[in-house]
Amino acid sequence: MKQLKYSAIALALISSLAACGGSGSDDTPVVEPETGFSFSADEMIVNLSDDVIVSGYSILADRGAALLLATQTLVATPTQANLEAAQAAWKNARQPWEQGESHIFGPVDSLGIDPHLDSWPLNTTDLQTVLANSSGFDADTIKVWNDDVQGFHTMEYLLFGDGVTNNVKSIDELSVNERDYLMGLAEVFRDYTRILADAWLVSHDGQSGAAYGELLKNPGVNDNTFYSSQVGVIEELIQGMIGIVDEVGNGKIADPFGSSVQTADTSKVESQYSWNSLTDFSDNIIGVRNVYQGEFTGEADKQGIVDFVNAANPELANRVGREIDDAILQIRAIAGTNDMPFRQAIQDTEGRVRVQKAVDALSKLQTSLQNEVLPLLQEWQGK
Numbered sequence: 001m002k003q004l005k006y007s008a009i010a011l012a013l014i015s016s017l018a019a020c021g022g023s024g025s026d027d028t029p030v031v032e033p034e035t036g037f038s039f040s041a042d043e044m045i046v047n048l049s050d051d052v053i054v055s056g057y058s059i060l061a062d063r064g065a066a067l068l069l070a071t072q073t074l075v076a077t078p079t080q081a082n083l084e085a086a087q088a089a090w091k092n093a094r095q096p097w098e099q100g101e102s103h104i105f106g107p108v109d110s111l112g113i114d115p116h117l118d119s120w121p122l123n124t125t126d127l128q129t130v131l132a133n134s135s136g137f138d139a140d141t142i143k144v145w146n147d148d149v150q151g152f153h154t155m156e157y158l159l160f161g162d163g164v165t166n167n168v169k170s171i172d173e174l175s176v177n178e179r180d181y182l183m184g185l186a187e188v189f190r191d192y193t194r195i196l197a198d199a200w201l202v203s204h205d206g207q208s209g210a211a212y213g214e215l216l217k218n219p220g221v222n223d224n225t226f227y228s229s230q231v232g233v234i235e236e237l238i239q240g241m242i243g244i245v246d247e248v249g250n251g252k253i254a255d256p257f258g259s260s261v262q263t264a265d266t267s268k269v270e271s272q273y274s275w276n277s278l279t280d281f282s283d284n285i286i287g288v289r290n291v292y293q294g295e296f297t298g299e300a301d302k303q304g305i306v307d308f309v310n311a312a313n314p315e316l317a318n319r320v321g322r323e324i325d326d327a328i329l330q331i332r333a334i335a336g337t338n339d340m341p342f343r344q345a346i347q348d349t350e351g352r353v354r355v356q357k358a359v360d361a362l363s364k365l366q367t368s369l370q371n372e373v374l375p376l377l378q379e380w381q382g383k
Contacts, residue, residue: 036381039311041230044294044303048237049216051302052290056100057197063093064193067155068186075179080171086182087159087169091276093189094152098280101247102287103240106212107199115147116192120270122157123148131177137184139191150185156273158182163273163343230382235374237305241288242369245327248284249362252277257346257355264346277342282331285362289324305373312376320373323365330358 070089074082097117100108108114127149134141142150158178161169174182195206204212210222216236219227227233256268271277290296294304310317334345334354345351 036379037312038381039308041234041308041382044307045230045233046217047294047302048291048304049213051295053103054200054213056096057200060093060096060100061193061197063096064190067093068190071183071186075183078171078179083171083174090155090159094276095283098283099287099290101284102244102291103237105236105240107204108196111195111199113192113196117151117189119147119151120153122153127154131181135177137181139184139187142184142188150188155182155185156271160274163275167275231377234308235377237291238369238374241291242366244284245288245362245366245369248281249359249366252281253355253359261347261352266343269343272343275341278331278334282328285324285328285331292324309373309376312379316372320368323368327361327365330361334358
């Protein structure tokens with residue numbers, strides 16, 4: 001949205017010229033309107049890098065370590081309680097990962113971490129072959145296998161079962177080989193989440209390169225070849241928000257939703273084994289809110305993208321905040337009053353109405369981010 005601001009002097013000059021009726025002379029001064037807005041982005045960029053992105057990946061690494069510990073306990077003492085503890089640890093690790101998809105750039109991409117952790121769909125055919133022909137499952141062996149038989153969704157399948165009629169699994173259904181494989185997968189997962197956190201905190205390439213967090217915070221200095229200006233940093237952050245809103249609305253939800261009950265396809269539902277799909281989707285948009293607001297839910301107010309937008313257009317800043325909250329609300333509402341999982345909702349007449357409302361809310365948010373927030377970069381008198 002372009003704002004035009006005219007100074008008092010300029011308006012007085014325009015009035016004076018109008019009173020004179022205009023001379024038509026070539027000497028008539030041309031009055032240029034003042035445009036753009038000012039905003040100091042230093043604090044916002046440091047905060048989003050340290051307190052949202054790096055903090056989120058550190059939490060993910062800690063929860064990756066906790067997931068490995070839970071699977072080690074499960075292998076040592078295979079009880080129903082320890083299986084449920086491992087399931088809870090998987091969901092706890094899932095949360096910071098899904099929220100972090102609002103800023104899925106940098107090392108998570110350049111180091112290939114994303115496919116190692118979150119390849120979808122799962123290759124259940126190869127998974128069964130691996131289980132039938134292998135044993136031991138040490139981490140170094142698993143790391144050279146294809147991504148579609150490791151990461152979140154392989155562990156999900158082993159922990160929760162196929163998810164067709166329920167997401168409940170008995171310890172009796174989890175074989176010794178499956179438990180060993182699960183523990184090996186969790187060790188690989190722990191290693192990759194630690195590498196990701198270190199890339200932001202220590203070195204982006206794991207060698208002599210600067211920490212990616214420092215590169216994000218210091219554009220245009222010290223031979224920073226990743227970001228030449230704060231404009232580039234803020235654009236990366238806003239594009240990250242747009243990207244995940246698009247993926248949730250037009251991919252994760254729309255692909256399995258189809259155009260009718262007859263074309264709905266549950267095989268395309270991500271996190272279908274655990275029935276964690278709606279939590280995934282809402283966490284994705286909570287991640288957008290974290291970047292927009294500049295803090296995790298419930299934490300003290302800090303600078304985020306909302307402050308940048310507010311400097312240009314307070315009405316837009318408030319409206320986008322409401323649209324983010326509404327998208328989260330509509331995603332959660334898909335469950336209805338009987339806590340219906342997403343894979344069932346897309347095959348239910350009333351559930352599909354609720355799904356469509358969520359898609360509409362996401363589309364509205366995406367339009368505002370693309371057409372009104374992102375263009376503000378062209379108006380910003382920043383550096």
